[in-house]
Each structure stands twice: as C-alpha cells, then as structure tokens.
Amino acid sequence: MIHRVASRRIGPTPHVPLPPEPLELDACYRYCEATARARHHNFPVASLFAPSKFKKHIFALYAFARAADDFADQPEFNGRRSVELDRWEQRLEACYYGEAPDHPVFVALADTVNKFELPITPFRQLLAGFRLDLEQRRMGTSGDLRNYAELAAAPIGQLMLYMTGNRDINMMRFAEELSCGLAYASFWQDIAEDLDRDRIYVPADELRFFGVTEADLFARRETPEIAAMVRFGVARTRAILEKSRPLVDRVGSSFAIEVALVWHGGMRILEKIDDLGAAILHKRPQLNSVDKAQAVTRALAWRGESIGPRLRRRLLSAL
Secondary structure (H helix, E strand, C coil): CCCCCCCCCCCCCCCCCCCCCCCCHHHHHHHHHHHHHCCCCCCCCCCCCCCHHHHHHHHHHHHHHHHHHHHHHCHHHCCCHHHHHHHHHHHHHHHHCCCCCCCHHHHHHHHHHHHHCCCCHHHHHHHHHHHHHHHCCECCCHHHHHHHHHHHCHHHHHHHHHHCCCCCHHHHHHHHHHHHHHHHHHHHHCHHHHHHCCCECCCHHHHHHCCCCHHHHHCCCCCHHHHHHHHHHHHHHHHHHHHCHHHHHHCCCCCHHHHHHHHHHHHHHHHHHHHHHHHHHCCCCCCCHHHHHHHHHHHHHHHHHHCCHHHHHHHHHHC
8 A cells, every 4th residue: 555655755766767668568567666666665565465466556556646746846856846747647637538648657557547447536636735745835734734635645545445446435534544644654754854845744733832933843953842742743643543443454355464564564653753752853763674574463463364375375485
C-alpha cells in the first residue's frame, strides 16, 4: 500500500532512465517498478506479501503519485511546478479518453486503469492535493491539515481497494483513515526537511496552543513546549490509525498481510517520533531492519491465516 508521503526524498532525486521507444507495456511497468525501488521507504511498496498479479499495478499507481509529488516538491521543478502538474493531469485524462500515452508511467497506468476499471476522481484528488503544496505552505487549523491529507493521501488507499474489487463505503472510510494516519506520521517524520522548504504542516492553532512559534521551529529549539506538541501529534496520529483497524481485519486475504504490515510500520515510526520528542527537529527517524522484522512478525500474528500455500513456499525458500 502506498500513500502520498511514505517515501520522502533523501538526497538527490534518483533518475530512472526512460525505456526506449516504442514504449512497450512490460518495459513501462519495469520503469514504474524501478522508480519505486530507487526510493527509500519506511512503508512497503508491493512487498513480498503483495500478490504477484497486483505488484506491477501497484508500481504504476506509485509512479504516477511519485512523479506528481516531485513536481510539487523537488528543486529541479522550480518555476514550472504548476505547468508540470497540468501536463501530468492532461496525460491522465488522455488515458481515460483512450489516447495513446506518450510517457511510460501512463502506458502502464492506462493498462491498470482499464484492467480494474479505476475511476479518475481519486487521481484528480491526488493532483489537487499536490497543487495545494504550491499554494499553501502553512496549515491554519487541524481541519485544514485533514482536508489536505484527504486529497494528497486518502485516494491511494481508495484506489487499492478498487483494485481488489471492493467498493464498500465503510471499507473506503477505513482506508482513508489508514492513509491519513500514515500521512500524519510522515509529516512529523519529515518536519525538519519541510522546514528547509519553508513548509510547516503543524497547524497554526496548535502551535499557539502549545506556545510554540515558527521562529522556535526554524531555530530548531528543543523546548518542553515543542516536546509536548510532538507528543500530542503522535497521540492524535495513533488514534487515526486505530480507527483504521477494521480495514486490516476485513480486507481480503490477497492484501491482508500487506495492509497489516503498513499499519504496524506506521505505529512503529510513531514510537520513534515519540522517543525523539523535540529532537525530531534535528534527527529524522527511520525504520531499520529490526523494526521492519518486528512489523512483519506482528502482521503475520494479526492476519497470518490469510497466507496461502504458494506464499508459504516462497517464504520458506527465502529463509
């Protein structure tokens, strides 16, 4: 499962070579996979537990969102961010009108959209969320932050459910909570990096409540007030993830372990953020191999009954 900020950039943007023309479908899917694997991820993007038949389609969704997020964030697009996002949306619309794609992401995405009958609305919502990054560098209230996450993160969870054939409105709501919770976790995880971009996702009303100023954040002051604000942010994010628990309990066996793994990964990164407190302004927490192994163990304990014989053989062969 993927979401808007699960894999924020660390260091230079990795460049994946475009496949040669004419754009052949399998080569375009490989390009999308390479785009995903070129990034550092705290949360899995088509892990070992994702069904093989879905993996290339997950990579296509990820590559679409990753490129659009880069247009909004990365320095090489300064001065042309809006133009690039507009062009990306035009290519998206062309997929739905049956026009021949001219970019490998959209060759793969068009195939994915047609195979699973994915609606265009979640894709448009994602782009609307990325455009907000161009217009809004501060969040006035917690409601503003939630609205942003519902645009820039929640559609990914919805698209994943659509791929499984699930259109249940309650499941969509649980997927929204999971996506938004992971987005909130990433806001805290990347707070120092966002300050370097003059962007603050902590709502202004919460800054005032805890007696924290923007100057405190930019000066990287490790104060008790900032520590209290971080604790509150972690507690709120945990509550959001708890609201998504029914998704893990009810999602079909194909994605049960994958979703449980993402959920536990989110909870673990929150523990690390909580442990850092105000030091989050100087150190970006990441999941190490021990953390990831712990998340796998807990995911298997939660939904291990969903593992079929094929995956069991693959796991045994990997030991």
